[in-house]
Amino acid sequence: MLRPIAIAPSILAADGGDLSAETQAAIEAGADRIHLDIMDGHFVPNLSFGPAVVAALRPLGDIHFDTHLMIAPCDPFLEAFAEAGSDTITVHAEAGAHLHRSLQAIRALGKRAGVAINPATPAVAVEHVLDLADLVLCMTVNPGFGGQRFIAGMTDKIAALCAMIGDRPIDIEVDGGISQETAGLAAAAGANVFVAGSSVFGGARDTYAGAIAGIRQAAEKGRD
């Protein structure tokens, strides 16, 4: 099954003092989705931002907001991120005692439900929730920080997820170290949604369009 390619710049790597302008610039540069990394200093060893920031950015456009919750527990915050304007809400398989219930709750809020797995978590961890998932996120770095190196060994897991998911209409997203150099490897293994932080926001604003186009081209080529 050939899923549509989408590039999702992560504003974690953007200028935090100018998030509206940075998000607007990414939209104008051709982003398909905006990736919002939510960190709690507990599930991951870093803090980022909360639903108020997501809500503040929402009026910038009707682009898909892809919210990645790196928080535990996650259930108490699902409604807030739904109300803030998230389109997809992704929770970690490792973050909650009741993953099935969390995904049900996201769907009940009228949002697309995503499930993420860390590099050390096997693909089989999501097997029994696929009927409740619209997106599976394979972390290609350990979550918590941008700017890390893509873990090449994750391509086998992406391929295993792809085989497990089969023809279900579920996005296969990769996050961490995605660039023009690595997007092709992930695409060849079956990924179709590419989160990119530092490889987009690491340059000046007039380079964002070229960076997004380059990642898209690399992903398309990786499928050949």
Ligand SMILES: O=C(CO)[C@H](O)[C@H](O)COP(=O)(O)O
């Ligand atoms: O989820 C994340 C970190 O936990 C970030 O989205 C991810 O690391 C993207 O940043 P970069 O592209 O710079 O690796």
